[in-house]
Amino acid sequence: MSNPLKLDDIDRALIVATQGGLPFVARPYQVIGEQVGIAGDEVMRRLQALLESGIIRRIGAVPNHYAIGWTANGMTVWDVADERIDELGARVGALEFVTHCYRRPRALPDWPYNLFAMVHGASRMEVTEKAAEIAALLGSNSRASEVLFSTRILKKTGLRI
Amino acid sequence: MPELDAVDRQIIDKLQGDFPLCERPYAEAAERLGIGEDELLARLQRLLDARVLTRFGPMVQIERMGGAFVLAALAAPEARYDEVTALVNALPQVAHNYRREHALNMWFVLATETPQGIAEAISRIERDTGLPVFAFPKEKEYFVEMKLAARI
Numbered sequence: 001m002s003n004p005l006k007l008d009d010i011d012r013a014l015i016v017a018t019q020g021g022l023p024f025v026a027r028p029y030q031v032i033g034e035q036v037g038i039a040g041d042e043v044m045r046r047l048q049a050l051l052e053s054g055i056i057r058r059i060g061a062v063p064n065h066y067a068i069g070w071t072a073n074g075m076t077v078w079d080v081a082d083e084r085i086d087e088l089g090a091r092v093g094a095l096e097f098v099t100h101c102y103r104r105p106r107a108l109p110d111w112p113y114n115l116f117a118m119v120h121g122a123s124r125m126e127v128t129e130k131a132a133e134i135a136a137l138l139g140s141n142s143r144a145s146e147v148l149f150s151t152r153i154l155k156k157t158g159l160r161i
Numbered sequence: 162m163p164e165l166d167a168v169d170r171q172i173i174d175k176l177q178g179d180f181p182l183c184e185r186p187y188a189e190a191a192e193r194l195g196i197g198e199d200e201l202l203a204r205l206q207r208l209l210d211a212r213v214l215t216r217f218g219p220m221v222q223i224e225r226m227g228g229a230f231v232l233a234a235l236a237a238p239e240a241r242y243d244e245v246t247a248l249v250n251a252l253p254q255v256a257h258n259y260r261r262e263h264a265l266n267m268w269f270v271l272a273t274e275t276p277q278g279i280a281e282a283i284s285r286i287e288r289d290t291g292l293p294v295f296a297f298p299k300e301k302e303y304f305v306e307m308k309l310a311a312r313i
Contacts, residue, residue: 057222
């Protein structure tokens, strides 16, 4: 992404101190401040700045999707003509059930797909139905496609710096 | 699957973002939910212990700090699947990893503080497992909004 922002040592220490999660105590920012060596107010000010700059996407709960009922998850992948992919990718990404949508490189000959759209559902059938909606939207612009169902979370720690 | 009551579902649905930045953020968030601070803290701990939540805190977008985030996959032979999983998961750069039904049956995300860290992690995995790794860096992001409501 363009213009990565420079973090100072304290910002970095804050990210390291919170990447495992916020402590469940009444004044979590104060506790983090004590670990990092700054006041609770400064922790809040810096987290606000990191949110505004987009380095922190959001602060809150990260659910395990399986445990909250989204037990089927399909990575749908499509081979779409390069000339049309930006227009079509934007439309697929706008579907309410698509949680991530990206253009990625093909790995020919094994992997002809360049459009990836993640679909979550309570059952495989629901995911399959949603994939059919994407197929209908793409029509003949999709030359080939697959749905890769996930069958197990092997790791989900989030990033660690 | 763990049992969730209406308050748990509210917590999961309402607290995926906008956690307050104030002296007592849990008290403020609890008030929005109509419960007490202690109850929210106890429920969050329980949801985390039951693995309904994987974490509670800031979600960092590593690319905005000059790092890289890349989806990658490999084809692990069935007989070696657990061994390959352990080798891949051993790298701290692997943020998450999913088994998927495909010839490419292991899909993981590498997050590194520098772009060159990705190539290093990939060569390390290829060396450790003896398997080729396919990297699928994103060329364009059309949409990302990973906030799903509880539906149980």
